[in-house]
Amino acid sequence: KAGVTQTPRYLIKTRGQQVTLSCSPISGHRSVSWYQQTPGQGLQFLFEYFSETQRNKGNFPGRFSGRQFSNSRSEMNVSTLELGDSALYLCASSLNGQPQHFGDGTRLSIL
Amino acid sequence: DQQVKQNSPSLSVQEGRISILNCDYTNSMFDYFLWYKKYPAEGPTFLISISSIKDKNEDGRFTVFLNKSAKHLSLHIVPSQPGDSAVYFCAASQDGGTGTASKLTFGTGTRLQVTL
Numbered sequence: 001k002a003g004v005t006q007t008p009r010y011l012i013k014t015r016g017q018q019v020t021l022s023c024s025p026i027s028g029h030r031s032v033s034w035y036q037q038t039p040g041q042g043l044q045f046l047f048e049y050f051s052e053t054q055r056n057k058g059n060f061p062g063r064f065s066g067r068q069f070s071n072s073r074s075e076m077n078v079s080t081l082e083l084g085d086s087a088l089y090l091c092a093s094s095l096n097g098q099p100q101h102f103g104d105g106t107r108l109s110i111l
Numbered sequence: 112d113q114q115v116k117q118n119s120p121s122l123s124v125q126e127g128r129i130s131i132l133n134c135d136y137t138n139s140m141f142d143y144f145l146w147y148k149k150y151p152a153e154g155p156t157f158l159i160s161i162s163s164i165k166d167k168n169e170d171g172r173f174t175v176f177l178n179k180s181a182k183h184l185s186l187h188i189v190p191s192q193p194g195d196s197a198v199y200f201c202a203a204s205q206d207g208g209t210g211t212a213s214k215l216t217f218g219t220g221t222r223l224q225v226t227l
Binding site: 004031033035042043044045048050055056058090092094099100101102103104105 | 145147152153154155156157160200202213214215216217218219220
């Protein structure tokens with residue numbers, strides 16, 4: 001059974017640019033959540049999508065946004081990139097009532 | 112404000128012995144707790160969870176204990192194996208009993224090293 005797939009695995013951008021990260025959940029999973037991991041702040045919840053609707057949101061600025069498609073695939077977008085956005089971005093999917101399963105993440109570096 | 116705390120950044124245990132990883136939380140609304148294991152360059156892997164209606168959950172070598180009055184949970188690994196060497200994260204959520212845990216609050220992790 002395929003796991004959660006995140007693309008790309010690595011990305012380098014410069015300040016002011018925008019970036020889009022992609023996540024394909026485990027087949028049948030309709031909930032997709034995004035997390036940011038940094039050395040200083042640890043793992044922090046960004047947002048969760050379920051059936052194409054944002055169901056939960058963390059404490060991140062509006063530069064961070066996401067969406068979910070009808071096939072449950074999700075994208076996360078960060079606009080006007082800042083140096084502090086350098087992080088590992090993790091996506092997790094789950095069936096309702098089950099724990100989340102994580103992908104291996106996209107490592108984003110901002111120069 | 113760190114609502115979930117893992118006060119030991121690292122732990123070293125001999126192979127075959129018990130590993131005990133601890134986690135404290137401050138938000139009394141949390142009602143579902145999970146442990147994840149993370150290897151370098153990989154995403155976290157779910158290990159075991161516990162609902163606040165229980166005080167213990169066991170799965171093979173892994174047991175999680177929950178003390179609601181102390182707002183404390185622990186993960187016991189018995190016996191510890193070299194392959195258990197990884198970073199362990201405690202996570203908590205308010206899921207209203209659904210087990211969905213869609214908004215996880217993570218601790219900072221404990222690096223476990225199991226030595227031969």
